[in-house]
Amino acid sequence: DQQVKQNSPSLSVQEGRISILNCDYTNSMFDYFLWYKKYPAEGPTFLISISSIKDKNEDGRFTVFLNKSAKHLSLHIVPSQPGDSAVYFCAASPTSGTYKYIFGTGTRLKVLA
Amino acid sequence: ETGVTQTPRHLVMGMTNKKSLKCEQHLGHNAMYWYKQSAKKPLELMFVYSLEERVENNSVPSRFSPECPNSSHLFLHLHTLQPEDSALYLCASSQGGSQETQYFGPGTRLLVL
Numbered sequence: 503d504q505q506v507k508q509n510s511p512s513l514s515v516q517e518g519r520i521s522i523l524n525c526d527y528t529n530s531m532f533d534y535f536l537w538y539k540k541y542p543a544e545g546p547t548f549l550i551s552i553s554s555i556k557d558k559n560e561d562g563r564f565t566v567f568l569n570k571s572a573k574h575l576s577l578h579i580v581p582s583q584p585g586d587s588a589v590y591f592c593a594a595s596p597t598s599g600t601y602k603y604i605f606g607t608g609t610r611l612k613v614l615a
Numbered sequence: 616e617t618g619v620t621q622t623p624r625h626l627v628m629g630m631t632n633k634k635s636l637k638c639e640q641h642l643g644h645n646a647m648y649w650y651k652q653s654a655k656k657p658l659e660l661m662f663v664y665s666l667e668e669r670v671e672n673n674s675v676p677s678r679f680s681p682e683c684p685n686s687s688h689l690f691l692h693l694h695t696l697q698p699e700d701s702a703l704y705l706c707a708s709s710q711g712g713s714q715e716t717q718y719f720g721p722g723t724r725l726l727v728l
Contacts, residue, residue: 504657506657534714536716538719543721544721545619545621545705545707545719545720545721545722546658546705546719547718547719548716548717548718551716591657591658593658595714600671601646601648601660601663601665601670601671601709602660602663602671603660603717604657605657605658606657607655607656607657608657
C-alpha cells in the first residue's frame with residue numbers, strides 16, 4: 503500500500519500561470535516532506551522541503567503548503583516557465599532516527615510556451 | 616567531477632552475468648543510498664550506508680549485493696538477475712542521515728535479458 507500518493511500522473515500548464523502539484527500521505531508519523539524535480543536522463547534534484555511544524559515554506563517561485571489534518575501537501579510554482587517541465591516527486595520522512603524517505607510515483611509537469 | 620556520479624549509465628546483461636554498478640560522491644557526505652525506480656512505481660530504497668556501515672536493507676534479494684569501501688564510493692554487485700530487475704538504479708548521498716537532503720546521481724539504466 504502506497505504511503506505517499508501523487509494521484510495526477512501528468513499536468514499541463516500555460517507559461518506564466520500557476521502550477522499546482524498535489525501529494526497525499528497516509529502515515530501520521532511523517533513529519534518532514536520534500537519535493538524533488540527530475541529531468542530525463544538525470545537524477546532527481548532537491549527543490550524544497552517543509553517540516554511539520556510549518557504549514558508553508560517559500561523559495562522564490564516555489565512554495566510548498568502542508569495541511570497536516572488532511573495529510574496533504576502541495577507545490578505551487580508561479581509563474582511557471584518552460585524550464586520547469588519535468589517530473590516532480592514528493593517524498594516524506596518519519597520522525598528522526600531513520601534514513602528512509604518514502605517517495606510518490608511522480609507527476610509529469612509540462613509548461614506550454 | 617562534482618556531485619554524485621554513476622557508472623555505467625546504461626547496462627544490458629544476461630541473467631547469468633555478473634556486473635557491478637559504481638557510485639561516487641564528491642560532496643564530503645557520510646551516508647550513501649541505493650534506490651530502484653521501476654516504470655510507474657515510486658523510488659524504492661534498497662540499501663543505506665552510514666560511515667561505511669550498512670544501516671538499512673529493505674528486504675532486497677541476495678542477488679543484489681552492496682559494498683561501501685569508503686564514504687565516497689558505493690557499489691552494487693549484480694548476480695543472476697531476473698528480467699523484472701530491469702529498472703533505473705539511482706545512487707544518492709547525504710550529510711548525516713535523518714531528514715538530511717539526499718543528492719542523487721544520474722542513475723544507471725539496467726536491462727536484464
